[in-house]
Amino acid sequence: MIPGREGLYAPIPDDVPENLKAALRARGIDRLYRHQAQAWDAAQRGEHVAIVTPTASGKSLCYTLPVVAAAMTSRAKALYLFPTKALAQDQVAELLELNRAGELGVKAFTFDGDTPGDARQAIRLNGDIVVSNPDMLHQAILPHHTKWAQFFENLRYVVIDEIHTYRGVFGSHVTNVLRRLKRICAFYGVRPQFILCSATIGNPREHAQALIEDAVHAITESGAPTGDKHVLLWNPPVVNADLGLRASARSQSNRIARIAIKSGLKTLVFAQSRLMVEVLTKYLKDVFDHDPRKPARIRAYRGGYLPTERRAAERDMRDGRIDGIISTSALELGVDIGSLDVVVLNGYPGTVAATWQRFGRAGRRQKPSLGVLVANSQPLDQYVVRHPDFFADAPPEHARTAPDQPLILFDHIRCAAFELPFTVRELFGPIEPEVYLEALAETEVVHREGERWEWIADSYPANAVSLRSVADGNFVVVDRSDGRQVIIAEVDYSAAALTLYEGAIHMVQSTPYQVERLDWEGRKAFVTRTRVDYYTDSIDYTKLKVLERFDGGGAGRGDAHHGEVHVVRRVAGYKKIRYYTHENIGYGPVNLPDQELHTTAVWWQLPQAVLLAWFGSRQDALDGFLGAAYALHIVATVAVMADARDLQKSVGNGDGAWFATADAGGRGQLRGVEGNALAVGEIELDQGRQFVPTVYLYDNFPGGVGLSEPLWTRQEELVRRAIELVERCDCRSGCPACVGPVLAVDEHKDAMTPKALARRVLGLLVEADASRDASPAWA
Numbered sequence: 001m002i003p004g005r006e007g008l009y010a011p012i013p014d015d016v017p018e019n020l021k022a023a024l025r026a027r028g029i030d031r032l033y034r035h036q037a038q039a040w041d042a043a044q045r046g047e048h049v050a051i052v053t054p055t056a057s058g059k060s061l062c063y064t065l066p067v068v069a070a071a072m073t074s075r076a077k078a079l080y081l082f083p084t085k086a087l088a089q090d091q092v093a094e095l096l097e098l099n100r101a102g103e104l105g106v107k108a109f110t111f112d113g114d115t116p117g118d119a120r121q122a123i124r125l126n127g128d129i130v131v132s133n134p135d136m137l138h139q140a141i142l143p144h145h146t147k148w149a150q151f152f153e154n155l156r157y158v159v160i161d162e163i164h165t166y167r168g169v170f171g172s173h174v175t176n177v178l179r180r181l182k183r184i185c186a187f188y189g190v191r192p193q194f195i196l197c198s199a200t201i202g203n204p205r206e207h208a209q210a211l212i213e214d215a216v217h218a219i220t221e222s223g224a225p226t227g228d229k230h231v232l233l234w235n236p237p238v239v240n241a242d243l244g245l246r247a248s249a250r251s252q253s254n255r256i257a258r259i260a261i262k263s264g265l266k267t268l269v270f271a272q273s274r275l276m277v278e279v280l281t282k283y284l285k286d287v288f289d290h291d292p293r294k295p296a297r298i299r300a301y302r303g304g305y306l307p308t309e310r311r312a313a314e315r316d317m318r319d320g321r322i323d324g325i326i327s328t329s330a331l332e333l334g335v336d337i338g339s340l341d342v343v344v345l346n347g348y349p350g351t352v353a354a355t356w357q358r359f360g361r362a363g364r365r366q367k368p369s370l371g372v373l374v375a376n377s378q379p380l381d382q383y384v385v386r387h388p389d390f391f392a393d394a395p396p397e398h399a400r401t402a403p404d405q406p407l408i409l410f411d412h413i414r415c416a417a418f419e420l421p422f423t424v425r426e427l428f429g430p431i432e433p434e435v436y437l438e439a440l441a442e443t444e445v446v447h448r449e450g451e452r453w454e455w456i457a458d459s460y461p462a463n464a465v466s467l468r469s470v471a472d473g474n475f476v477v478v479d480r481s482d483g484r485q486v487i488i489a490e491v492d493y494s495a496a497a498l499t500l501y502e503g504a505i506h507m508v509q510s511t512p513y514q515v516e517r518l519d520w521e522g523r524k525a526f527v528t529r530t531r532v533d534y535y536t537d538s539i540d541y542t543k544l545k546v547l548e549r550f551d552g553g554g555a556g557r558g559d560a561h562h563g564e565v566h567v568v569r570r571v572a573g574y575k576k577i578r579y580y581t582h583e584n585i586g587y588g589p590v591n592l593p594d595q596e597l598h599t600t601a602v603w604w605q606l607p608q609a610v611l612l613a614w615f616g617s618r619q620d621a622l623d624g625f626l627g628a629a630y631a632l633h634i635v636a637t638v639a640v641m642a643d644a645r646d647l648q649k650s651v652g653n654g655d656g657a658w659f660a661t662a663d664a665g666g667r668g669q670l671r672g673v674e675g676n677a678l679a680v681g682e683i684e685l686d687q688g689r690q691f692v693p694t695v696y697l698y699d700n701f702p703g704g705v706g707l708s709e710p711l712w713t714r715q716e717e718l719v720r721r722a723i724e725l726v727e728r729c730d731c732r733s734g735c736p737a738c739v740g741p742v743l744a745v746d747e748h749k750d751a752m753t754p755k756a757l758a759r760r761v762l763g764l765l766v767e768a769d770a771s772r773d774a775s776p777a778w779a
Helices: 018-026 034-044 059-074 085-102 117-126 134-153 168-187 204-212 249-262 274-288 307-318 352-359 379-386 388-393 406-419 434-442 493-499 608-614 618-639 708-713 715-728 754-766
Strands: 049-052 077-081 108-110 129-132 155-160 193-198 217-219 229-234 238-240 267-270 298-301 324-327 342-346 369-374 446-449 452-455 475-479 486-491 505-508 511-519 524-529 534-555 558-578 584-589 595-605 647-653 659-662 668-672 693-699
Touching (some): 034 049, 034 059, 034 193, 034 217, 059 077, 085 108, 085 129, 117 134, 134 155, 204 217, 249 274, 249 342, 298 307, 352 369, 406 434, 406 452, 486 493, 486 505, 493 558, 534 595, 558 693, 618 715, 618 754, 708 715
Parallel strands (some): 049 193, 077 129, 155 193, 267 324, 267 342, 475 524
Antiparallel strands (some): 505 511, 511 524, 558 584, 558 595
């Protein structure tokens, strides 16, 4: 249990306008938390401010007070940036309520993709506070800044909330968007103050300063009171001791949520996928919403629902009409959904920071709360529940960005040149853009005229640059059950192949629809309502093929390479899984285009003669490579300050075979996939196929973002760092801090533990003489 604490308070500052004080009192606020008062003082001193306090600590008032006060007293403008539309809608609702409470006369509007065209001009001219997101700032505001001239001339504050989400590729893009924003502000003669807010991360001040590239006053001590927080790590019971099988996390999450809701506790369940959200919603609705005459007590909340559906769900949550909510990470951020008592996590989210962020959604009104982490069968989940000290003592992860990666930088210099001419010797952030402008001049999109670089092309560059590196063209789900065609949902491009194949059961608020036809080119899935006792889950495989080697050389007893690779993801078929029993009741084929990615990678491999000499079996060699890949991935992400999602690892066969990484048992298997065949089998050495396990680290970004080149130049250093990581780890057999979590059966091995096998692979990759590892296995 984490004990609650009393609040630390401060009076409302004297220089807050009287009307604003009256509005606060009308809403029951007659004093501030200490961190809110500190934020006000820092803003009045003209400093950039970062507020990094736990969930539900009143961060929004930290920026609302100075922004509204400036709008009232000097007609100053403010721009709010939120990572999601739901957060933006939530903040505008809060601002309007405060405005009404004190008749403040401050106008606040959302400006996003759902804003009607006829409303946009009114917002540009009349909005005191414009609430938007980085994508709209990038594509719709900055390129048309002349239409926003009156707004920019009076821009005093830029508020950026949930900055912990701006990391990796997305964060690198957003840093460049902010460079463009500051450049345009300078053109209009203003230098706005930035107020940033974040959930708890390991490097709050550094991350805030990296985003805005300026000094920041960080406030990290919360003055908000908290209730007692109980945390329960729940390992499902063993159902087959001989095989070591446990009950599913799904069934246990359902059971815990059912008990909590029946006890009168408001409950939020986080699931790891949209499919699991719908399955759990169905299970809980079967218990609590079986009578259609009564209002629904259970709601699902996830991406892909239409805006009207999401807004209705948010209102019902806020008003307390919902007893159980099942959501993806969409509710991890600070959308106000009212008072919650229990949060259940169906599986470990993957990071300590995300776990505490989700647990923080409960107990928002100073009440005691319960957070339950239900482990699934994956090794990482099992490690966390078997070693609770690892979870309790681990610090939150660091958020990192790399805004000066050449490809990202080049995109935004092109966008910035369209928005305003560059002058010779002008800096873009800390970068001298001259070399990029010369490259643009060669493609005849800019032209140097004296001391200026002028845009001369007809193209509109921002439209071609995605901040989130997701392919364009979302799919719409069209229901034609009643002879009409009604759009009921939306699915992003990257998830369409996994969820909208013909025969798939696609659920919306737990109502099942069967996909009858998928128009891939037209981005439409046609569905009809159905009554079935199963749901579907896709079967997919990944293959990585080397296209071109830029460089290569020896690496110990093996070799290392840097080059261009082709990554293919194929959905080969789907399984039909019966509700409740979760038995597999059939398969179906899928014929869809492969999802392809051209990118750059660095990779290591050992020749077959070395494998035969130093490993007792093919499985030992493969397990060693899986552990080595895990360790290399850890040290590589630190070395280039990348987000783990942007730098992916893969272990595959050197001949480009398809590979299913680790199965539930934690051991890797090479598998062959012929066409769309669903039956897959291990590739045996005596089938005439070379067995050359290979560790790949590749940029998970079309064309790469420059992560692989510095990895290549430091490849020997990376392997030595990985060896240090493995050797200095206190674990015996392997853990998430070195070679990845291992099963209990592996912890009791005498010699060839996953940790020992990974150490052997790493030693062979860096040492020409690997004698200190062990004698050759087959000697």
